[in-house]
Amino acid sequence: MNPDELSPVAQDYLKVIWSRTEWGAPPITTGExxxxxxxxxxxVTETLKRLDAQGLVARIPYKPVELTEAGAQCAIAMVRRHRLLETYLVEALGYDWDEVHDEAERLEHAVSDTFIARIDAILEHPTADPHGDPIPDADHRWAHPEDARRLASVTGSGRFRVLVVSDADPEVLRTARELGLVPGVELDVDAGESGAAGAGPLVRVLGREGVEVPGSVAEGMLVRPIV
Amino acid sequence: MNPDELSPVAQDYLKVIWSRTEWGAPPITTGExxxxxxxxxxxVTETLKRLDAQGLVARIPYKPVELTEAGAQCAIAMVRRHRLLETYLVEALGYDWDEVHDEAERLEHAVSDTFIARIDAILEHPTADPHGDPIPDADHRWAHPEDARRLASVTGSGRFRVLVVSDADPEVLRTARELGLVPGVELDVDAGESGAAGAGPLVRVLGREGVEVPGSVAEGMLVRPIV
DNA sequence: TCATGAATTTAACCTACCTTAAATATGGTC
DNA sequence: GACCATATTTAAGGTAGGTTAAATTCATGA
Structure with a gap:
């Protein structure tokens, strides 16, 4: 099903439900x-009932909700739109890293497939958006490293590369950029025993100079170990 | 009032009501x-009641509707968005003349003032969209020739310049382009006694070669006499 | 196993936008 | 001045998406 036939609210729900599990997290709950x-x-309950009736989600009352195959296809199409739009806003219109999310959030409900195809061609079919998130291609396939993890979940020490900085919170994006933590950068991480401390808020990162990464930023960053 | 605070439906109504009188036509009716x-x-009646309650239109039952000052400001802001978007789609994204209307119609409800400001700067503050329609500037002023008239209303003969081709009907746009009737072109018009014939469907235009302009196209074209 | 607190669903109600059908006002015409 | 066709408005009802408050279910610890 083409997401154009869905309401903006339905499009948003599918995208958020899908995004929740993109990096292996458990399915999202009503409250979340x-x-x-x-x-x-x-x-939310009422809206999920409507999506269930449309065959887009498989709802079991009192359980976290999951997408049907049709719902997942629409969701991926919306994620593709969102990430291509973010890339275009930065590359072609000079937006900052931390400005694009809200604009793309609104545009993704309005643009046609033609529009998406044109900016995809102009950008020469990018595979990652400005935050490092992979852009699904027109066939809904996307590169998805299996060994990615949240910086906040790293324990001990080692060398990592920054894959993604979450675009959900502009403040996290600004802080990450100030610290030099942008997609592609290599990091020497020394996280001490933060795992043992239970949700320790700070992670120590050594790059050119040692910096301390706030817990909220470490929570929003995906990194991959460099072998 | 910023049009962002209005619903897409309200934005559409204001824009259409305003556009109706842009070239001197009488105010628009409920039926139209x-x-x-x-x-x-x-x-339409229900929607106009809501717009009236919001102070955007001055509704007198059974009369054609007119905008309040606040409604006109929002309408002009929407027209500016629409025409800048059409220009950007043609100039930057390679859209054809006859493809841009529907895309702009949807995007104008989603873009931010920031987005509009950026494309306005990139396009170097254009004053007319691809069809020749004037683009209101950021202060809601726009160039508006007083001596413009519909090609269909021209009688006798004379020399005219094409100002605008209406973007309402893609078929009109395609035909107009095939005939070479694009904004800026000079025409030697010989309309015969079409006024006397009462809604004569054909107007004769002499340029490089004589062509006959279908009535629907002549109806959608604004021209200005060259002195 | 059972009470309890948190999460979830149900219930009742609201607005915006849309429908069709019935009532009503308007603008000519005789 | 009354009549008539047409345009417009009113009335009644539907869906999507939202609210708050009450009921219900779930997971869990005693």
Whole structure:
């Protein structure tokens, strides 16, 4: 099913439900969706019922929600739109790293497939958006490293490369850029025993100079070990 | 009032109501709005009541509707968005003349003022869109020749310059381009006594070679006499 | 196993936008 | 001045998406 036939609300739900599990996290709950959209859990329940009736999600009451195959296809199409738009806004319109998310969030509901195809061609078929997130191609395939993990979950020490910085929070993006933590950068990480401390808020990173990464930023960054 | 605070439906109504009178036509009626939006007159009445309650239109039952000052400001902002977007789609994304209208129609509800400011700068503050329609500037002023008239309303003969080809109908745009009738072109018009014949469907135009302009195209073209 | 607190769903109600059908106002015409 | 066709409005009802408050289910610790 083409996502153009869905309402903007339906498009948003599918994208958020899909994105939750992109890096292996468990499926999203009603309450988390309510928080994400700034609405009530009651409203989320009603909306999920409608999506279930449309065959886009497989809803089991009181359980986290999961996408059907049709729902996942629409979701990936929306993620492709979002990430291509973010890339275009940065590359062609001079937007900053931390400005593009909200603009893309609105544009993705309005652009046609033609528009997406044109910017994809102009950008020469990019495979990652400005934050490092992989861009699904027109056939809904996308590169997805299996050994990625959150910087916040790293224990001990080692060398890593930054893959993705989450675009959900502009403040995280600004801080990450100030610290030089952009996709592609290599890091020598010395996280001490943060795992043992239980949600330790700080991770120590050694690059050109030693910097301390705030917990919120480490939580929003995906890194991959360099062998 | 910033049009961002309005619903897409409200934005559409204001833009269409304003556009109707841009070239001196009388204000638009309930029935014409219904036809334009492909909806019922009953629905138009309800929507106009809501716009009236918001202070955007001055509605007198059974009369054609007119905008308030606040409504006109929003309308002009939407027209500016639409025409800048059409220009950008043609100049930057390689859209054809006759493809841009629908895409701009959807994008204009989604783009931010920041987006509009960026494409305005990239295009170097254009004053006319691809069809020749004037683009209001950021202060909502726009160039508006007083002596413009529809090609269909020209009688007798004389020399004219094409100002605007309406973007409402892609078929008109395609035909106009095939005939060489694009904004800026000079025409020697010999319309015969079409005025006397009462809605004569054909207008004779002499340029490099004599061509006959279909009535629907002549109706959608604004021309200005060359002195 | 059972009480309890948190999460979720149900219920009742709201607005915006849309439908069709019925009522009503308007603008000519005789 | 009354009549008529047409345009417009009112009325009644539907869906999507939202609200708050009450009921219900789940997981869990005593």
């Amino acid at each position: 969706l309510a928080q994400r959209f700034g609405t009530s859990a009651a409203n | 709005l219904a036809q334009r939006f492909g909806t019922s007159a009953a629905n």
